[in-house]
Amino acid sequence: MQVGNPKPKPSVVPPLQTQTTVGNYFVTNYPPYAFWKPDFVPELEAALERPPRPDTSLGVYVHIPFCRKRCHFCYYKVYTDKDSAQVRAYLDAVLRELGHYASKPFIGGRTPRFVYFGGGTPSYLSEKQLRHLTDEMKRLLSWEAAEEITFEAEPGTLTDHKLAAIRDIGVTRLSLGIEHFDDHILEINGRAHRSKEIDRAYAFARAIGFPQINIDLIAGMVEETEERWRETVAKAVALAPDSVTIYQMEVPYNTTIYQRMKAEGRLVAPVADWDTKRAWVDHAFREFERAGYAVNSTSTVVKDPAKTKFVYRHQLFAGADLASVGVASFGHIHGVHYQNHHEFDPYLAALDAGRSPVYRALTPTPDELYIREFMLLLKLGQVSREYFRSKFGTDPVEQFAGPLEALKATGHLTVEGDAIRLDRAGLLKVDLLIRAFFKPEHQGTKYA
Numbered sequence: 001m002q003v004g005n006p007k008p009k010p011s012v013v014p015p016l017q018t019q020t021t022v023g024n025y026f027v028t029n030y031p032p033y034a035f036w037k038p039d040f041v042p043e044l045e046a047a048l049e050r051p052p053r054p055d056t057s058l059g060v061y062v063h064i065p066f067c068r069k070r071c072h073f074c075y076y077k078v079y080t081d082k083d084s085a086q087v088r089a090y091l092d093a094v095l096r097e098l099g100h101y102a103s104k105p106f107i108g109g110r111t112p113r114f115v116y117f118g119g120g121t122p123s124y125l126s127e128k129q130l131r132h133l134t135d136e137m138k139r140l141l142s143w144e145a146a147e148e149i150t151f152e153a154e155p156g157t158l159t160d161h162k163l164a165a166i167r168d169i170g171v172t173r174l175s176l177g178i179e180h181f182d183d184h185i186l187e188i189n190g191r192a193h194r195s196k197e198i199d200r201a202y203a204f205a206r207a208i209g210f211p212q213i214n215i216d217l218i219a220g221m222v223e224e225t226e227e228r229w230r231e232t233v234a235k236a237v238a239l240a241p242d243s244v245t246i247y248q249m250e251v252p253y254n255t256t257i258y259q260r261m262k263a264e265g266r267l268v269a270p271v272a273d274w275d276t277k278r279a280w281v282d283h284a285f286r287e288f289e290r291a292g293y294a295v296n297s298t299s300t301v302v303k304d305p306a307k308t309k310f311v312y313r314h315q316l317f318a319g320a321d322l323a324s325v326g327v328a329s330f331g332h333i334h335g336v337h338y339q340n341h342h343e344f345d346p347y348l349a350a351l352d353a354g355r356s357p358v359y360r361a362l363t364p365t366p367d368e369l370y371i372r373e374f375m376l377l378l379k380l381g382q383v384s385r386e387y388f389r390s391k392f393g394t395d396p397v398e399q400f401a402g403p404l405e406a407l408k409a410t411g412h413l414t415v416e417g418d419a420i421r422l423d424r425a426g427l428l429k430v431d432l433l434i435r436a437f438f439k440p441e442h443q444g445t446k447y448a
């Protein structure tokens with residue numbers, strides 16, 4: 001695709017925050033969600049009627065919005081009060097939605113290359129609910145050829161039986177939301193599980209042979225200390241998971257922590273500042289590197305890069321079609337971004353009435369798609385100029401001359417031959433640095 005070659009504009013790297021204040025920190029898509037509108041939903045409906053673009057992978061995302069308890073730092077749409085009849089009604093709505101997509105021309109005979117169960121807590125589902133959901137999903141779109149089936153799990157919801165069922169339905173990558181190993185930190189941050197549930201679930205998951213076990217950690221939860229973080233990192237290294245995802249704690253608006261800050265008139269969240277959180281992630285990266293792991297993004301380390309892939313992440317960054325189902329879920333089909341209704345009852349009501357549950361959409365322009373992919377792939381630490389030249393028709397060094405110069409001036413980015421590369425310090429704050437690539441009308445937008 002040929003993209004215009006705009007004149008370089010002076011670019012500015014946004015000021016780096018030090019204290020943790022309210023708001024989303026991570027950049028997960030582009031253009032920002034504030035620009036997605038209900039008026040654009042017909043663009044998605046038209047996209048569904050077109051055959052797929054050549055060489056575009058298909059993925060499926062299923063959102064399971066139930067949790068045992070709401071974590072104080074959580075900003076997702078989650079429900080802790082639904083009974084089994086409501087869960088069943090929700091799963092049936094999800095299946096109707098997937099059935100709608102499966103019948104549309106954009107599928108073009110493809111089967112999913114990857115499937116992702118996220119939430120919420122997918123492992124909140126009972127074994128019976130899980131089998132019902134996945135048996136019906138497979139009838140609609142076969143998983144036989146999928147390279148990766150990811151399933152997010154909260155350790156306290158996992159019995160041995162349920163873990164065996166999760167493996168049996170074809171999950172290749174179990175992602176355990178451990179977050180921390182210290183029971184006091186887990187409790188004070190509102191997590192439902194405790195460390196002994198982690199040990200039990202991890203041991204059994206290992207024993208039954210998941211091809212990939214990922215664990216999630218969060219650096220900088222409420223009451224985190226240097227000592228506790230170091231202990232948590234040591235325990236994570238000792239578990240020897242296939243990969244680890246380490247988030248820096250952010251405090252978005254829709255969190256219990258922010259509600260408390262507001263009530264107390266505080267502007268700064270009661271968590272570590274950004275420099276400290278980056279230093280903690282850096283410590284974790286170094287400890288895992290000492291254990292033989294490789295850092296392969298701003299937030300992940302992997303034990304064996306040749307074997308452990310993140311198909312979902314890479315395909316999503318590279319613009320795969322993602323048929324995303326469930327309340328509040330985000331998808332991307334044929335160049336159109338979309339999001340579903342973010343409330344339970346309207347989502348179900350739309351599907352009960354045979355209507356689409358999509359609430360807002362946006363068709364990015366070709367140069368916005370270029371910005372999106374370039375920024376997201378830069379979060380892996382290094383991008384190839386040739387990859388972008390062949391996909392978009394212009395060299396990123398010309399396309400993004402202004403922002404690249406601005407980032408070079410920070411000392412964190414270099415261009416050497418084909419590679420545009422961030423150093424470790426730049427990688428740890430890439431979500432701030434990449435805002436320099438935003439178009440002027442998107443600068444300063446709240447990322448929610």
Ligand code: SF4
Nearest residue numbers: 067070071074119120
């Ligand atoms: S388990 Fe995850 S989705 Fe559920 S409340 Fe906690 S952070 Fe949110």
